[in-house]
Amino acid sequence: MRILFYDAKQYDVDSFEKERPNYPDLEIEYLDTDISPKTAALADGYDAICAFVSSDLGEKTLDILADKGIKLILMRCAGFNNVDLKKAEELGITVLRVPGYSPEAVAEHAMTLAMSVNRRIHKEYIKVRENNFSLVGLMGLNFHGRTAGIIGTGKIGAAMAKICHGFGMKVIAYDKYPNKNLDFIEYKELGDVLSEADLISLHCPLTDENYHMINAHTIAKMKDDVVLVNTSRGELVDTNDLIQGIRNHKFHGVGLDVYEEERDNVFENRSADILESSVTARLLSFPNVIVTSHQAFFTEEAMAAISKTTLDNAVDFINNEIKEMNLVK
Structure with missing residues (x-):
């Protein structure tokens, strides 16, 4: 699976790269820019995208992602109120999240x-x-x-x-x-x-x-x-x-x-x-x-848990073994 990470700060990259050796079937690329209707087309050629709590995953963004063949959105957070879930369901896009990290x-x-x-x-x-x-x-x-x-x-x-x-x-x-x-x-x-x-x-x-x-x-x-x-x-x-x-x-x-x-x-x-x-x-x-800067989650332990659960979600999707508690619907 090829995954494009949007709005990836250096601390995101560092945390996910520590975990990545344990997931040889996942190919990850990182972007500084966040996802929006203007940047969604950058996901062309990827199987999934990874986004965060402030990302724009509204109707227009999802239409573009579906057009580019994206079937999976990985939210590296617990919240999902920024995702148009009804539209995602219509387009056959699965949305997975990290319900609990720390x-x-x-x-x-x-x-x-x-x-x-x-x-x-x-x-x-x-x-x-x-x-x-x-x-x-x-x-x-x-x-x-x-x-x-x-x-x-x-x-x-x-x-x-x-x-x-x-x-x-x-x-x-x-x-x-x-x-x-x-x-x-x-x-x-x-x-x-x-x-x-x-x-x-x-x-x-x-x-x-x-x-x-x-x-x-x-x-x-x-x-x-x-x-x-x-x-x-x-x-x-x-x-x-x-x-x-x-x-x-x-x-x-x-x-x-x-x-x-x-x-x-x-x-x-x-x-x-x-x-x-x-x-x-x-x-x-x-x-x-x-x-403060929406930083309540921001500890080493929490970042490690977010990284692991997000990558586990990708593997579970590949194996058709999605954990119900991580599925956003």
């Missing part, structure tokens, strides 16, 4: 965001480098003894819940399918979790049902001085409503590894650009907000 990596980053924005580490780091040792603006909250609200208790949410429990927090959660193995969690309705939690952490996939689940109405239910963290999908949060909530002093802190406008920014160096009307720029203007 839930601990994402959960640890979520708690890193929560702790950093709570204790104003981002501000403190800059102040001390300028020999300013004042404590003004650095007041934090004790997480111990407070309530953590986990929205979604799959593998990542469960890992985050365990971290919060280890901090001595009371853990409440909302999930349509409660995890019975987490006996320290009290499951409640979404509205109750939002209104009772001091720390709210989002760990659910994006669906039509939960699009903008964090909005003006749900923000109004939250406690004053709440800490909100999102390491799942940016579209779970209505960014304009979030900004208004920040301006209204609703939040002690907000930590975002994902946000609605990230597609043009994620994994790219835009340090020379002026973001004139950018929602991102507005978020970054607030002293109690930390935005």
Whole structure:
């Protein structure tokens, strides 16, 4: 099988090349550019393409891929809301993903965001480098003894819940399918979790049902001085409503590894650009907000797991032995 990797950063290449000797039947080429209707034709002569969470795999892109004979899309990530699944099915293109690589990596980053924005580490780091040792603006909250609200208790949410429990927090959660193995969690309705939690952490996939689940109405239910963290999908949060909530002093802190406008920014160096009307720029203007680069997954262990599972998916497709949990449909 010949596979063309789109949007392959050097760390992608390094990680996949470590695994490639174990897959002699796979021939891999890497492109810096991401896939879109303008670049999809580059897949001519290949059997499969590999894409990432921000890749444009809409109807036009898929039509071109099908015309070039592509039968398999390998997503080297868990998310797939950027793929037109209905169109892929019509065209006979199989979409495989990596449903779980290192839930601990994402959960640890979520708690890193929560702790950093709570204790104003981002501000403190800059102040001390300028020999300013004042404590003004650095007041934090004790997480111990407070309530953590986990929205979604799959593998990542469960890992985050365990971290919060280890901090001595009371853990409440909302999930349509409660995890019975987490006996320290009290499951409640979404509205109750939002209104009772001091720390709210989002760990659910994006669906039509939960699009903008964090909005003006749900923000109004939250406690004053709440800490909100999102390491799942940016579209779970209505960014304009979030900004208004920040301006209204609703939040002690907000930590975002994902946000609605990230597609043009994620994994790219835009340090020379002026973001004139950018929602991102507005978020970054607030002293109690930390935005990171969709990096929650980015550990050595997670990258190794992503590489192995992605290449396993290709081999499983060749052998007609696809794992149901990895199939996107």
